[in-house]
Amino acid sequence: MIIKLSKRLQQIADWVPMNSRLADIGSDHALLPTYLAKENRIAKAIAGEVNPGPFDAAVRQVKGSRLESIIEVRRGDGLAVVQAGEVDCITIAGMGGGLIVSILQAGVDKLKGVQRLVLQPNVGEDLVRQWLREEQWLLKAEHILEEDGKIYEVLLAERPIEGWNADEFVQADKTMYASRQLNCGFVLDEQWLLKLGPYLSEETVSDVFIAKWQHEVNKQERILNTMAKSDAEETAERREQFVAYKSELEELIACWQKGKQ
The missing domain is CATH 3.40.50.150 (Vaccinia Virus protein VP39)
Structure with missing residues (x-):
C-alpha cells in the first residue's frame, strides 16, 4: 500500500x-x-x-x-x-x-x-x-x-x-538573532525574530508568511473590539499594548508587500 x-x-x-x-x-x-x-x-x-x-x-x-x-x-x-x-x-x-x-x-x-x-x-x-x-x-x-x-x-x-x-x-x-533593518526602515530585534522566525522573516518573504501575520492582525482586531466593550482601567492599559502590537504588524506587512513588488 x-x-x-x-x-x-x-x-x-x-x-x-x-x-x-x-x-x-x-x-x-x-x-x-x-x-x-x-x-x-x-x-x-x-x-x-x-x-x-x-x-x-x-x-x-x-x-x-x-x-x-x-x-x-x-x-x-x-x-x-x-x-x-x-x-x-x-x-x-x-x-x-x-x-x-x-x-x-x-x-x-x-x-x-x-x-x-x-x-x-x-x-x-x-x-x-x-x-x-x-x-x-x-x-x-x-x-x-x-x-x-x-x-x-x-x-x-x-x-x-x-x-x-x-x-x-x-x-x-x-x-x-542579531537585529536587522529591513529596506523600509523597520528594525527586527531579537524578540521579533523569535516571534517571526529568523529564516522566515527575510526581506523577501512568502505569500503564506504574509497571510499568517495578516491573520494575526485580524485576530488582534477582534480582541480590540472585545476590549472596547469594557471600561476597566486594566483593560485600557492592555488595549494600548494590543494597539501598538497590531500597528507594528501592519507596518511590517506593508513593508514585506512593498519588498515583493
Whole structure:
C-alpha cells in the first residue's frame, strides 16, 4: 500500500536524515515512520503515542505494512517511550509550542545522542525557538506552508557539530538573532525574530508568511473590539499594548508587500 503524506508531514519527512534512528512522538497513526520505512529512509523507528485510540491505530498501521522489524509502537507520554542513546532524530508535530517544549524539557535526559529535531508547532513557535536557544540547539532551517486552510511552520534544529564549544554556539546564535533593518526602515530585534522566525522573516518573504501575520492582525482586531466593550482601567492599559502590537504588524506587512513588488 502506497502512503501519501500531507504537505505538512512530507516536509517533516524530507528533513529526516537517511538511515536515521527515529522517534516520532505523538505519532498518531504512525504515518510518518511508516512512509519513511517504506522509502528505506530510516534504520529503525519508535512511534510514540500516549492516547489509546491513536496507539491502536499505529499498531494496526505498522502490522498491516509488515514493518514490525523496523518500527516499534510504544505507548507512553512524550519522550518516556525512548531510552537515552536509542535514537538520533526526533520528530514532534501537530501540538502547541508550549506542549512541545514541555515534552522536550521533561525528557531532556533522553536527548543524549540525538543530532536532529524536526518540530512542527501549531502555535507558540517562539516558545520552541526560545527553548532551542536555551538548550543550545542550533536552528538550521524553517519552512512555512498552507494546507487545508491552515498555516504551519516546521523547524529544524541540530546539535552543534562535534568540537564546537559553548562560545562558538553563542556566537552563531547571536548572529542569527542579531537585529536587522529591513529596506523600509523597520528594525527586527531579537524578540521579533523569535516571534517571526529568523529564516522566515527575510526581506523577501512568502505569500503564506504574509497571510499568517495578516491573520494575526485580524485576530488582534477582534480582541480590540472585545476590549472596547469594557471600561476597566486594566483593560485600557492592555488595549494600548494590543494597539501598538497590531500597528507594528501592519507596518511590517506593508513593508514585506512593498519588498515583493
